[in-house]
Amino acid sequence: MNQSLARTDQHAGQDAEDRMTSFFHWIGLAIAAGVVGLGVFAFFRGLSLPPNTPEHRAHGKG
Secondary structure (H helix, E strand, O other): OOOOOOOOOOOOOOOHHHHHHHHHHHHHHHHHHHHHHHHHHHHHHHHOOOOOOHHHOOOOOO
16 A cells, blocks of 8 residues: 555656756856856956056046
8 A cells, every 4th residue: 555656757867868967067067166266366366456557547537
């Protein structure tokens, strides 16, 4: 009693489609992490730039 039949939409292992979906998921996460990392790197790199000299500033700004 109360034993359900095996369902066809559930499988024990991963098939090729599941592996490909997982692959693209992790590739997307890696690219997103790379973009965030590049943004953080560029932000801190920009903080260390020397200030502009007065002759390169817009008129009336210094």
